[in-house]
Amino acid sequence: MTSQTKSDKFRSLLLLFIFFFSGFAALIYQVIWQRWLVFYTGISSVSISLIVSAFMAGLGLGYLAGGQLADRAGKNRPLLLFVLAESGIGLFALFSKSIIYDWLYLSNALQAGSDFQIYLVLFLVLLFPTFLMGLSLPLLSKAFEEKTSENQANYISLLYFTNTLGAAIGTFVTSFVLIRVMGFENAVRLGAFFNFACAITSIIIYYLETKRKAGNQTKEEPIFIPDSQAKGFSWNRNFLYWILQYTMSGFMAICFEIMWFRMIETMMKSIALTFSIILAIYLGMMAVGTYFGVRFAKNHKGNRLKLFLNAQYLLYFYTIGSIVILQWGVPAFPFLFDYFKSYETSFATNIAIATMFIIPMFLMAIPTFIMGFSFTISQLIIQDKFEEVGRKVGWLQFMNIVGSTAGAWFVTLIGFNYLGTSLTIKLISLIGLVYIYVLHRHKFNTLFMRIGMAAGLVLAVFLLPSNEKFWMKLGGMTSEKDFIIREDETALSFIKSFGGNAFVYTNGLGQSMFPFNQDNTHIVLGAIPALIHPNPEDIGIIGLGSASTLYNAGGREVTKNLDCFEVIINQPDAVYEYVERSGDSSVYYIMNDKRVNLILQDGRYFLHRNDKKYDIIEADALRPKSSYSGNLYSLEYFKLLQSKLKDGGLAITWGATERIKNSFLSVFPYTYEFGGFMLVGSNKPLELNEEEILKRLDDPFTKSHYARANIDVRALLSNTLQSKRVLQNGTTKVTKNVNLDMWPKDEFDFGRIWAGILKEEE
Incomplete structure (x- = not known):
């Protein structure tokens, strides 16, 4: 050498x-x-x-x-x-x-x-x-x-x-x-x-x-091309076909990626690390496929176009076939079926391995490997002139991005909103028939094989069930009458009925329940702040869920406005469907209460952009490991709440971790804990006269409101007031170990997830 x-x-x-x-x-x-x-x-x-x-x-x-x-x-x-x-x-x-x-x-x-x-x-x-x-x-x-x-x-x-x-x-x-x-x-x-x-x-x-x-005395002429200066570009029919292919490939790739994300996020139950796990597998296997393509091409000198077309067909066939197998196979694994049905996230080892590794790899590894492999094979076919290398790479990647952008908007605006995940998967998978047609035009493979390939793809599309039945399996349910689904670009909303109660889920994770009198956590979150505040005219609540917190916050006649912020646009529709099926009068009442303003956007975003001030602002309980939960548990968020409160107003949060408590204490000079989990902060000390607060329950409006939902709020209020702890009384402490917008430690504390796995294994 x-x-x-x-x-x-x-x-x-x-x-x-x-x-x-x-x-x-x-x-x-x-x-x-x-x-x-x-x-x-x-x-x-x-x-x-x-x-x-x-x-x-x-x-x-x-x-x-x-x-x-x-x-x-x-x-x-x-x-x-x-x-x-x-x-x-x-x-x-x-x-x-x-x-x-x-x-x-x-x-x-x-x-x-x-x-x-x-x-x-x-x-x-x-x-x-x-x-x-x-x-x-x-x-x-x-x-x-x-x-x-x-x-x-x-x-x-x-x-x-x-x-x-x-x-x-x-x-x-x-x-x-x-x-x-x-x-x-x-x-x-x-x-x-x-x-x-x-x-x-x-x-x-x-x-x-x-x-x-510069030190070489002789100039060696390259075999590839003698001149690297750009000349005319070969806009021939062959290259235009590849332009179309790269566009279609980008469209397909992003469509499948978004749909994989929705399925896997729902099965994982929407933890903060879901996106990174999926994207790492997606990109990693694509990289492996690209490298394998280089190694394979050195020893394979056959018809590369035939190889490319067959690989593309396999990509589509495997993608829909694996999804069919998954939704068929889930009931065969009771621990998975029960987990998909369950309310909480679990980090038990078998569940974590199945949902974070095995299922994502089963769905994504082979298709993304083929994507990378196909990139290599296509470059071997396309690149034939050194003077055009840059423009060919540039044009093809540009059109791939164009296809990806179109695919992202197709799935987001049309697929999820009007077709549903199942039908969208079917339609995208049928693009695979285009490659069978091209194979036919080139007379690649035998006629019998081409017919078999087409039949196999169509059969897989046929076997994928309707959207409701598809999500029933991945939601751990078997009865349509016990299952409500709403899907759009914002999220999946489920309501599952079993054991005499109904439970609200967002992207597979439980949020709240019906009837309201069975959900003590949301009764405390809604009712206690409204009852201890002397005059709660304006209340803001971030998160609708089952509307339990909203209902319980509306128990006083002095309350004139209940602003409820919900980022999941289909959530109210799911609740209305539950009302229609169950006839629950308390849910119907609050969803039609003239005081309620449903604002379908991000609550923090609204508070930051608007000048309105409230007597009470609270975020419905959000798990610290959920995606983007750090935005509602940071020091900066609590400062935003403070700036949007009226004089003597109350800010409410779930004190789920020590960091959340520290962040809250750093902002509010007067901080109290109720029920062992709810933090109440204010710029003024609270006047917590238990006798006077309990008297508010004798108001006819209040009495009627809670009786409508069969809520024994008096007993719960008394117990909650007795559990009160004063965490801070007049001095604002600058506390270390807090959550920040620039460092949401709780959301990304992977060590705590491992601790959860070890604890569940014990």
Whole structure:
């Protein structure tokens, strides 16, 4: 091996290593910037789709521009442009908290309006870094010239492999380690360090390569192409077909990813780590597939187009087939079926392994492996001219992003809202018939085999049940009369009836129950603050659930307004369906109470954007491990509550952890605990005269209100008042170990999950 060959190999390996950390940093940013942007947009599936779409739009434009720049740059110059791109990303990252959180959110610099206005703001804010991220792959694809077109295609695939692998590991490490250990802001700084390290290392490679070439006395002509200057582009029919394929592939990939997320999140019961687990598997297996494609192609010299088309068919067939097998197979595993039916999250080892690893891998591993494998095979077919490498990579990746964006909006706005998960899966899976048609046109495979492939896909589509029956299985239910489902872009809402009671679920996790008199937790949360406040005219409640907290908060005639914030738009419809089936008069009463204003948006978002003040504000009990729960348990959130209270107003929260208590105590100088779980904070001491408070129950309106729901509020109120503890009386303490917007420690405290697993195993 010559010294030049060794140098080329070392250079290529070093570039692959660099691109790994570029992908790692990019996913640090995606995970954390998405969290920050939600403060501006509010938490909802639509807002998440807007953020992801804006992120992808910038990437797509970067791919397109990167391809043009790569083909028009001189030798080695794409590497220099990559240096500038990485440096720009790192610089933006260092200022991103100031831009996204401080300026966009805290200062209310740009008031959010329609969805289009929000998208435009997000696009403009994210354009600079995402555009530079998109430049990277086309630039590095053209950074150095390989000896043959096959080597060039393999080099591009290896770049894609390392970057995607870095992204997968970055997703996992960010959520499981970095956020927990150092918080959002420091994790972003670490990402910036990786970008700068990539830039510096690339500068060194550029310098050494330039010096080496300058020292060569003879100029070696490459076998691939004699000129790297950009010339005309081959807009032939074949390339247009590949443009269509990459667009359709992006559409399919994002559709399946979103639907996998909905299914797996529901089975996991919506913990904060769900997104990272799914994305890490998705990207990781795609990376493995890409690498395997490179290794496989070296030994497989057969018809690559035939291989590609068969792989695409297998992707669609396996995806819907695995979902059919899953919903058929769940009842065969009683521990899983019972868990899907259950109210609480469990971290028992068998359940954690099944829901966090086995099921996601079963559903996602093979399809995403095929996606990566197909990328390699397609590059081997497409790349045939070095002068067009950058533009081909750029155009194809750009159109892939276009397809992904269209897919995200199709599933979000049409699929979940009008078709349901089951029918959406069926329709997307039928795209697989297109590949059978192309196989037929090329006369690949035998006629009998093509007919069998089509029949198999259609049969799998037929076997997937209707949306209600599909979710019944994954919800652990067997009777349609005991199961209510509502689905839209915001979430899945279930109401399950068993044991004489009905239970409300959101994305598989129990929230509250009917009838109201069986739900002491929500009686305390709603009734106690309303009864101890001397004049609660305006009450704000974050979260509808079964409407139990809302009902119990409305027990006094002096209350004129009950604002209830609910981010899940279909939740009221599910409650109305329960009323229609059960005839529960108390639920019907509160849902039609003229004092109630249902505000279907993020409660924190509304409070931040509006000047209205309340006598009482509370968030319905939210588990600290739930996704985005940190936004309602942070020091900054409690300060927001404080600023929205009238003089003598009360802020209410569930004191689920020590950090939540510390955060609450840091804000409210007068803090009380009731029932061992409910924290009440105020800027003034409470006048808790038990005799006077109990007298309020003799008011005819109050008496009638609680009697309607058969709630013995007197006994519960008396017991709760006697359990009162004064946690702080007049001095605001600055407490350590708190939850912050920039460091939601409880939400990402993975150690506590392990503690839960060990405890349940004992």
